Amino acid sequence: MEKLLDACVALKLLKVERKNTQVLYGNTDLSNLYLAKSSPKSQYYYMMFFSESLYSKFHYLADAVREGKWQREKFDNSPKNIFEELYSSKENIKKIMLAMNASCSLCGRDVMTAFDLSHFPLICDVGGCGGALAKECISLYPNSTITILDLPEVVKIAKKDFVSAEEHRINFCAVDFFKDPVPEADLYILARILLDWDDESCMELLTKVHKACKPGGGVLISEIVLNEDRSGPIEAHFASMLLLFYFEGKIRTPSELSRLLSATGFKEIQMKKTQSQYNVILARK
Ligand SMILES: C[S@@+](CC[C@H](N)C(=O)[O-])C[C@H]1O[C@@H](n2cnc3c(N)ncnc32)[C@H](O)[C@@H]1O
Structure with missing residues (x-):
């Protein structure tokens, strides 16, 4: 001891x-400040998620490099979708939601203030999880209404344990964003979504969002981004390694993200670095 x-x-x-x-x-x-569970900025659940679900997978690094592909079939029963594995029980879903909210307690405000979003009254947070960004949104933008769009099992827990009935400007939409239509909105937030998916799936999702987006609307993307020459930052490379074990996705450079947006019809693409490890991109329909 x-x-x-x-x-x-x-x-x-x-x-x-x-x-x-x-x-x-x-x-x-x-x-x-950052470890005590009771602190509003506690990273306890984020660290537990990394420790329980991700760090142990470094064991497969050599195989992942040799085979050049993710290693999921070695440690789960190969469900088609990574979230089916991560969300194997209600308890696991809640842990991941707490983890995502914990990290948003550090970066959420930076992400939501990188651009002035006051002229987007109807916002849809695609993969909005436990609602940390939705809460930032309604506190920063008094005229906004935001819909948390996520898988039905996540939305059920978000409604019950994460968002109170008094937060009446937060609505919910329980859908699978690959299988179901997404609701109409002025702005779609995709925070830490694209990095989980390969280019083909990102294009599918962005195309759907572009189609549903109201005229004059846009999309706000928040991601860890690699320098154009891939020289860093170190946290982007570290996130890349973690994705290698589990996900089809990857950490992208600014031009890779811009290409996805342009190819799906978005224009006026602007990117800002924040104080946190996330970059924020705003693009218009
Ligand atoms: C990495 S988390 C990001 C959560 C949140 N945007 C944030 O930044 O804290 C990915 C989110 O996408 C949701 N998700 C994954 N696949 C989905 C699908 N097919 N349809 C709807 N939501 C999905 C997950 O449930 C999860 O909430």
Whole structure:
């Protein structure tokens, strides 16, 4: 135990006070802010998700590199869709929703203020999960109404445990965005969605969104983005490696994302870096 505690002191997660024979360990401010479960900025659930579902898959790195493809069939029963594996139980779905909300507590405001979205009254958050961005949206843009679009099992939990009935400007749409139509809106948010899917699936989804989008409307994409010359940033490369094990998708460069948007009819493509690791792209119909 002492070895672990001292390692955490070296990592600045704990502080230590030595008094005669007594050794007292306590949280640093950093831990209280980002690790204590009760903190509004706690990353506990995000770290647990990475630790339980993703980091263990680094074991398959050599195979993934040799075979040049994802390794899912080695650790699950090869469901057709990755979310069928990740969402194998209600408990797992809720853990992932908590994880996504946790990371939005750090980046959500940056993402939602990168562009002025006040002229988009009707917004649809595609893959809106636990509603963290939807909540940012209604607090920042008083004239907006936002629909969280997600798989039925996710929407059921979001309604019950994540969004209160008082948040009446948040609506829900329980659909599979590949199989079902998406509702009409002025703006579609796709936050951390495209990176999960290959180009063909992204084109399918963006085409559907473009078709449903009201005239003058647009799409807001928030993703980790690789530098054009793929020189970094390091978190983009790290995310690339994690995707390699599980998902069909990839981390893309600005021009790769622009190409997907242009090919599906979007124009006036603008990209902004935020303080967080996410870039935000706004494109118009
Ligand atoms: C990586 S999470 C991103 C969540 C959220 N946008 C965020 O940034 O916190 C991907 C989301 O897409 C949803 N999703 C995946 N496949 C879907 C599908 N076929 N139809 C609707 N939603 C889907 C998942 O349930 C999940 O909420």
